[in-house]
Every structure is written in structure tokens, then in C-alpha cells.
Amino acid sequence: MKMKLRIVGIIIVLFILSHSVSAQTAVANDPTYIGVGARTLGMGKAYVGLADDLLGIFSNPASLGYLNNWQLTTMAGKFINEYDYLNFGAAYPTSYGTFGIGLVSSSIGFTAIGVTTEVQDGIRIVPSSTEGSSFSYGNQTLLLSWGKPLKGLFDLKVLDNIVAGGTLKFYFARLTGPGIVGGSAYGNEVDLGLHYTPNPVFKAGMVLQNVLPFSMGGKMKWDSGVEESFPALLKTGFSFKVLGRQGWRRLGDHELSLNFDYDYYPTHSSLPSLFHNGIEWSPIDFLDLRAGIDQDYVGRNNGTEIEFTNNLTLGVGLYYGNFRFDYAFHQYNQVAANDTHYFSITYGLDRGKPSVEAVEVKNFSIFPADKTVLYTQEVTVKGEVDNWLIRRVTVNSLEVVVGDDGRFNLTLPLKYGKNSLNIAGFDAKDRLLAAEKIRLLSLKSFVDVPVNYWAVFPIAYLAMENILTGYPDGSFRPEGNIARAEIATLLVKTMSSPNDLLPSQRKRIQELIFLGVVEVGKNYDPLKGLTRADYAKWLVKTDDLSFPTVDDDVFPDVSKSHPLAPYISAAVNNGLMTLFADGEFRPEQAITEAEEKALIAKATGEEIETPKNKQLFNDVPLNHWAVVYIDKGAQEGLIRGYPDKTFRPKGSITRAEGVSVIARFAKLGEPRLLELPFSDIPGRHWSIKEISAAKEAGLLSYLEGNRFEPDRRLTRVEVAEMVAKTHYFSDNIRNLRDWNIGY
Known part of the structure; x- marks a missing residue:
């Protein structure tokens, strides 16, 4: 016991056991010197440069600026097995920075002789004693902290990596016992901190503790009239991440950091500077191992001399979910009886292994x-x-x-x-x-279809597939009525796979493949025809022309990277094809029917006549732009004309008619008809089966909770929504929306 109390007397700045009732100024006790958390203590108190969680409330408030979620911490320990230590901290990030609150409390009950005090360089040394009465001493510090990144505060790039913070400290102390008069005290101080992270490997920090001048209230004032100062302390530190996913080197999942702090008292030049060195190693995701050397002052020769001592520290951190359990072992002056154990629990940490x-x-x-x-x-x-x-x-x-x-x-x-x-x-x-x-x-866009439009995805997809296109002015006119010729065209285009083609169209593809114009497996639309780029390739190959390597863009709309650029260049340079008046080649435009007939005739030596189609509808001549689509749609039973043998290609189509056509196109099965599909569709309505089938298949989900309005004109967006949900496109659209495939 005698040895313990002697050590108590010679540790400077940490604790006081009594107060002199005389009017002299001494150095006040600051319990935050030790109450910094078990994690920090386990690393020899080397934390100023590391500064990566809410423990900065007690060491470097700038660390709060890095927090993305709220955190809590608490610590308990019995310093040299005599002083009860408790602390608590909480931090909460906001758009104005992260705010923190902390409380550090120390207390002791002891027996001592009448109180005497010696002062050396403003530092009180309390001699030991084995005689006396019962005393008690308690000291609490309330800390209010704040931290925020400086990025964006000024137009300075260097500030992008700097975080600043500050702490207000409010001290309360009480000493009771025989002969103690005026044993209550209060005080205030301020800490300022900076932290700099230029890269993930190196970090540095600086804290100036107790910056409030004595004359402005930076002191502890006792009821007896005694005023004690808090000596200014400059702490600098840096952290070097040796191993880690973002470290200097990588070794599996190991994380290893070296931390160094330096303490200097600018107002007490006679005190030697102190170093704090610590290491933190995480060999596995849920475990931290720590060690350090914590230098501290020690008095010799009954307090007449001051020097420093090296105290060994060790620590362990265990993670479970968002919790961390920390333990620290700390030697004091290499006296085994003074070895102290600290325990902390911290909540709000995300330690899960990152993807x-x-x-x-x-x-x-x-x-x-x-x-x-x-x-x-x-x-x-x-x-x-x-x-x-x-x-x-x-x-x-x-x-x-x-x-x-x-x-x-x-x-x-x-x-x-x-x-x-x-x-x-x-x-x-x-x-x-x-x-x-x-x-x-x-996705393809249109000037009148905003990105948040309810059917933007089906509209964009069908336009990309050239199934339902827009207008030359860049609009889609989603709420516009769709013409009968348009709906016939888009449905037949959708069905135009080789298995759905007319015999004459299948023969046409086979001939073009045989001639080497169309490659097997290429997405060739016989209703659209060959492109001018394909035609150029065929002309050059059949005339056995040589072509140069293309180093520059060939034409305004044909870049050097176009896969058929050499063929296009050779075809134009040899007079086989010409440019348009605007200087463009238009490689994706379809060749004319005459050009294709000439192509086949030249290759086979005989003219192949275009089959003479019988005009199915009186108002759809054979040269109508959509005649092939209308005719095929009629042959497939998708669309029907009127009794007067007209089709009325420019006429609009009602919602009931359109849903019936799309239901037949999607080959929907017989509906169950357990109830009316919509309140305004009577049981004897001519299209109730098709409407019911379309609703059961999910094609009409956009009308959920609304009336059907069968005679309302069908709009282009409605067609896009329904067609996109048919079996022709539903899987493709689902895959297109899936971010996990195809990239």
C-alpha cells in the first residue's frame, strides 16, 4: 500500500489528493488524461494520428468528422487498483458535422495524514503518508465535441483531405475530509484538433489541448479561492497502415497499423517531451491485437526530480455485429502492484468484411x-x-x-x-x-418522354428494337392515337423471325446467305431489306476489288471503326455506289427493291421476279409503305378489315379493338371468366374474352383500379406497355433490367 501511494504522488497532472488552502496557483488535474478508452490505452495512447472512431472525443475531436453513423462507448477501470475510472461517449453525425458528448469520472477514497503540498515548476507533488484520516476525492469532466470535414469550405484542394474539430471541457471536482475547507471546484477548457488523410496509407493529426488562456477562464477555481491552470499541451501524431486492403502492402485479410504520438508542453519547457507508440493488428476480421509504449512523467527523490518512464501496454478488441469489446493492460512505473486493467464496449461500428x-x-x-x-x-x-x-x-x-x-x-x-x-x-x-x-x-430517348415517365422503359426498348419508332422531330407522342397501319406494322415486325416468315421471305434469306451477303445468324429483317453497308460489301466481293486499309473516317456518317468501312470506301471510290447530296453514305439505310433485284440477278444470271401479291384491301395499294405488314397481319389473323373490303390504315383503333388484336398476337389462352374484368365491360361484350385474357396475363396492369372505357381511342404508350409484356419481349426486358447479367 505504501508503494502504491508513493507512485500516486509522483504521477504528474493526473490526480490530486488534496488542496492547499493557501492562495497559490498550481496545475489542475485533468481526468481525461487517462480516460481515453481501452482501445487507445492498449496502443500506448497513440491515437491522435489514427483518429478513426468516436474515441476522438477524448483524444482528437477531428475524428468525429469521419463518422457516418451514430456510435456509443463506455469504459471502466481501476487505475493502479485505487482510482475508480468510468467514462461514457456518444456521437451523432448530421449535415452540420458530427456532434459528440463525453463524460469522464474518477474517484478515490483513502486514508492520509494532514495535507501538505510541495510545488515544483508549477506541478504539485503530494508526498506519501501512512497516517491520517479518511478522505474522498472525485473529479468529473463533461466534454462537448464537434468534427466536420473542410472539403468544399474553401476553393482549396488541400482542404479536401482535412477534418477539423473541437471540444469544450467542463470540470467539476470535490475533495472531502477532516480539515478540508473549500473543497469544491469547477473549471473550463477548450481543445482544438485537425486530422489529415492524403491517402489511405498515411494519416496525421494534431491537437492543441487547453488553448483557453488562464485570463479568459481556462482554469480550475476552488471555493477556497485557489485557482489552478491547465497547461497547454501540443499533441501531434501519425498513423501508417502497413498491411490492409488499402494499406502499403496486402497480405490476405491482415490489417496492421503503426501509430506514433508526440507530446510537448509549450508553457513548461522544463518538462521532457513524451512519445506514445502503438501497434494494432487484425489477423482475422473479428479480432484486433494491440501493444504499445506509453511514456509518462514520474517523480524521483521524494518529488524533487521529474523524469519520464516507459509503460508497457497491451490490448485486445473483439467484434460482434456492431459491437466492439476492448480490453487494455497498462503498466505504471514498472511496479507490478500498479498494473491496471481497463474494459470498454463500443457500439455502432461496421466491422463486416467489405465486398x-x-x-x-x-x-x-x-x-x-x-x-x-x-x-x-x-x-x-x-x-x-x-x-x-x-x-x-x-x-x-x-x-x-x-x-x-x-x-x-x-x-x-x-x-x-x-x-x-x-x-x-x-x-x-x-x-x-x-x-x-x-x-x-x-436507352433510346424522346423529347416528349421524360425519364420519370411511367412507361419510359417499354417505349425505349421497343424503339431500340425498331418495333415502335418515333417521329422525325424526335418525339414519340405517347398520348397520341395509334393508327391501324402502325399497330399492324409493329405486331408483324415482332413476329418476323425466320419461323414466322412467308415462304417467299424465307427463300429470300436463303438466297442472300448463299450469295454471301447475309451472314448466318445475323439479325436480318426481310421486311426491312438489306442495308447499304451490306450491299457495298457484296459489290466489292463479287467484283473482286481490292480495298485499302482505312486509317481515317471515310464519310461523315462512316467512321474508320465501322466494321464495313473498307468495303464502303471501295464501293464509292470505284463508282459502284454514290453518296447522298449531303455527303452522307447512310450505311444502315435499306437498299431499294431494284438494287436488291439487280444484286440477285447479277449473282444468279437470271431475273428473279418479285411475287405479285393480290391486293387484299381496297384502300391499301401494293405500293403502300405498310402493305407487307398489313397483308401478313391479315394472313396471320391478327387484324381484320371492314365489310366493304377496306382496312382504313390511317384510322384510329379503339381500346377494345386494340386489346383484342394484341391478345390474338400474344396467343393468350382462354380466360377463366369468373368475374367481369372491368366494371364497364358487360358480360355480353364482343371482346370480353380477349380483355379478360389480357388482364389475367398482366397486360392491363396500368388500368388497375380504373374503368376500361372500351370505345376510348388506343394510344401509342398503351400499345408499347402491352406489347412489352407479351412473351415476345418480357424475358428480354426482364434481362435488360437485371444488373447482374450481360455486363
Whole structure:
């Protein structure tokens, strides 16, 4: 017991057992010197540079600026087996920064002789004694903290990596016992902190504790009139992440950081500087092992001399869900009887092993984000390198220029449908450090179909498939009525697979494949015809013409990357094909019927006559733009004319008529007819079966809760919605919406 009390007397700044009732100024006790949390204590109190959770309330308030969710912590321990220590902390992030509150409490009951005090360089040394009466001493500190990143506060790039914070400290102390007069005290102080993270490997911090001047209230004032100062303390520290997913090196799932703090008292130059060194190693995801050396002051020769001592610390952290359980062992002055054990519980930590995507995203900040839907055929990729080890970046194997500020941008073309941006980062030795995939879905857009329109997806998809197209002015007119010729065209286009073609159309494809114009498996629409690019390829191949390598764009609408650019260039240069008046070649435009007939005749040596179709409807001549679609639709039983043998191709179609046509087109089965499909469809309505079948198949879900209105004109958007849900497209659209396939 005598040894313990002697050690108590020589640890400076930590505790006081009594007060001199004389009017002298000394150094006040600050319980936050020890009450910093078991995790910090286990690392030798080296935390200023690490600063990665709410324990910064007690050590570096800037750490609060990094928190994304609220956290709680508490600690208990019996310092040198005499002083009861408790602390509590809570932090909550907001848009104005993260706010924290903490409480540190220490107390002791002891027996001592009448109180005497010696002062050396403003530091009180309380001599030991084995005689006296019963005393009690308690000290509480309330801490109000705040931290916030400085990014965006000023137009300075360096501030993007700096977080600032501050803590208000309110002290309350009470000493009771025989002869103690004026044994209550209160005081205030302020801490200011900064933290700098230029990259994931290196972090640095600085804290100036007790910056409030004595004259402005930075002191402890006792009821007896004694005023004690809190000496200003400059703490600097840095943390080096040796191993880790974002560390200097990677070794499996190991995480290893080295932490160093330095203490300097600018107003007490006679005190030696102190160092705090700590290590934290996580060999597995739920376990942290810690060790450190915590330097502290110690008095010698009955308090007449001050020097420092090295105290060994050890610690363990266990994670379970959002909880962390911490234990710390701390030596004091290498006296076994003074060894102290501390315990902490912290809540609000996300220790789960991050996915590959979550790890990789930390290497880059990319716009657009992953899983973005775009309504354009090009994208400007804007990015910033967050991993300082990355020296070179490629996007889809294209080298990009990275500025001194780590930022880059690149504009790339997109195809309709699924696109991937594969972003790779390489170190100075050209080793791959990071690979991130950004998934983008490009859909066709129209000026009158906003991106939040209720049927934007089916409209875009059917337009991309050239099933239901827009108008030359870039509009779709979703609420406009659809003409009978239009609905016939889109339904027949949908059915135009080789198995659904007329015999003459199947023969046409076979001939073109035989001639080498159409490749097997190519998506060829016989109703649309050959493209001019395909025709150019055939002309060049049949005339056995040579063609140069294309190094530059051939024509305004034919880039050098076009797969048929050499054939197009050779066909025009040899006079086999001509350009349009505007200088364009229009490679995807269909060739004329005369050109195709000439192609087949030249290859086979005989003229192949176009089959003479009998005019099915009086108002649909053989040269009508949609005659082949209307005729095939009629032959398939999808559409019907009127008794006067007219079709009225420009006429609108009612909702009942349209749903009946689409039900036949989708080959829907017989409905159950257990109840009326809609309140305004009577049981004897001519199309009740088709309407019921369409509703059961989910084609009419957009009318849920509404009346059917059978005589209302059918709109283009309604057709897009229903056709997209048929078996022709439902699987394709479902796959198109799935971010996990096709990228």
C-alpha cells in the first residue's frame, strides 16, 4: 500500500489528493488524461494520428468528422487498483458535422495524514503518508465535441483531405475530509484538433489541448479561492497502415497499423517531451491485437526530480455485429502492484468484411455511378483517383490523362442496351492495384418522354428494337392515337423471325446467305431489306476489288471503326455506289427493291421476279409503305378489315379493338371468366374474352383500379406497355433490367 501511494504522488497532472488552502496557483488535474478508452490505452495512447472512431472525443475531436453513423462507448477501470475510472461517449453525425458528448469520472477514497503540498515548476507533488484520516476525492469532466470535414469550405484542394474539430471541457471536482475547507471546484477548457488523410496509407493529426488562456477562464477555481491552470499541451501524431486492403502492402485479410504520438508542453519547457507508440493488428476480421509504449512523467527523490518512464501496454478488441469489446493492460512505473486493467464496449461500428466492390470503389470516385440508366449514346466519365499508389488509369483499356489533382475525364460512345466501363488503376511498376466496373444501361430517348415517365422503359426498348419508332422531330407522342397501319406494322415486325416468315421471305434469306451477303445468324429483317453497308460489301466481293486499309473516317456518317468501312470506301471510290447530296453514305439505310433485284440477278444470271401479291384491301395499294405488314397481319389473323373490303390504315383503333388484336398476337389462352374484368365491360361484350385474357396475363396492369372505357381511342404508350409484356419481349426486358447479367 505504501508503494502504491508513493507512485500516486509522483504521477504528474493526473490526480490530486488534496488542496492547499493557501492562495497559490498550481496545475489542475485533468481526468481525461487517462480516460481515453481501452482501445487507445492498449496502443500506448497513440491515437491522435489514427483518429478513426468516436474515441476522438477524448483524444482528437477531428475524428468525429469521419463518422457516418451514430456510435456509443463506455469504459471502466481501476487505475493502479485505487482510482475508480468510468467514462461514457456518444456521437451523432448530421449535415452540420458530427456532434459528440463525453463524460469522464474518477474517484478515490483513502486514508492520509494532514495535507501538505510541495510545488515544483508549477506541478504539485503530494508526498506519501501512512497516517491520517479518511478522505474522498472525485473529479468529473463533461466534454462537448464537434468534427466536420473542410472539403468544399474553401476553393482549396488541400482542404479536401482535412477534418477539423473541437471540444469544450467542463470540470467539476470535490475533495472531502477532516480539515478540508473549500473543497469544491469547477473549471473550463477548450481543445482544438485537425486530422489529415492524403491517402489511405498515411494519416496525421494534431491537437492543441487547453488553448483557453488562464485570463479568459481556462482554469480550475476552488471555493477556497485557489485557482489552478491547465497547461497547454501540443499533441501531434501519425498513423501508417502497413498491411490492409488499402494499406502499403496486402497480405490476405491482415490489417496492421503503426501509430506514433508526440507530446510537448509549450508553457513548461522544463518538462521532457513524451512519445506514445502503438501497434494494432487484425489477423482475422473479428479480432484486433494491440501493444504499445506509453511514456509518462514520474517523480524521483521524494518529488524533487521529474523524469519520464516507459509503460508497457497491451490490448485486445473483439467484434460482434456492431459491437466492439476492448480490453487494455497498462503498466505504471514498472511496479507490478500498479498494473491496471481497463474494459470498454463500443457500439455502432461496421466491422463486416467489405465486398470486392466496396473495397474497389475507395480507389476511385467515379461519375456516373454504377447501375446508372442513361438516355444518350455517349457518356463523359469523370473520375478522381483516391488511392495515392495509383499512377496510371485506363477506361475500357484506353489510357486516360490523370491531372496533378488526381482527376480525369473521358467521353465514350455507348450502344443502346448494356454497357460496361472497366476502370483499372496501376502503380508505378505498372502492377494492377484496382479494377472497378461501372454498369450503364443506355436507352433510346424522346423529347416528349421524360425519364420519370411511367412507361419510359417499354417505349425505349421497343424503339431500340425498331418495333415502335418515333417521329422525325424526335418525339414519340405517347398520348397520341395509334393508327391501324402502325399497330399492324409493329405486331408483324415482332413476329418476323425466320419461323414466322412467308415462304417467299424465307427463300429470300436463303438466297442472300448463299450469295454471301447475309451472314448466318445475323439479325436480318426481310421486311426491312438489306442495308447499304451490306450491299457495298457484296459489290466489292463479287467484283473482286481490292480495298485499302482505312486509317481515317471515310464519310461523315462512316467512321474508320465501322466494321464495313473498307468495303464502303471501295464501293464509292470505284463508282459502284454514290453518296447522298449531303455527303452522307447512310450505311444502315435499306437498299431499294431494284438494287436488291439487280444484286440477285447479277449473282444468279437470271431475273428473279418479285411475287405479285393480290391486293387484299381496297384502300391499301401494293405500293403502300405498310402493305407487307398489313397483308401478313391479315394472313396471320391478327387484324381484320371492314365489310366493304377496306382496312382504313390511317384510322384510329379503339381500346377494345386494340386489346383484342394484341391478345390474338400474344396467343393468350382462354380466360377463366369468373368475374367481369372491368366494371364497364358487360358480360355480353364482343371482346370480353380477349380483355379478360389480357388482364389475367398482366397486360392491363396500368388500368388497375380504373374503368376500361372500351370505345376510348388506343394510344401509342398503351400499345408499347402491352406489347412489352407479351412473351415476345418480357424475358428480354426482364434481362435488360437485371444488373447482374450481360455486363
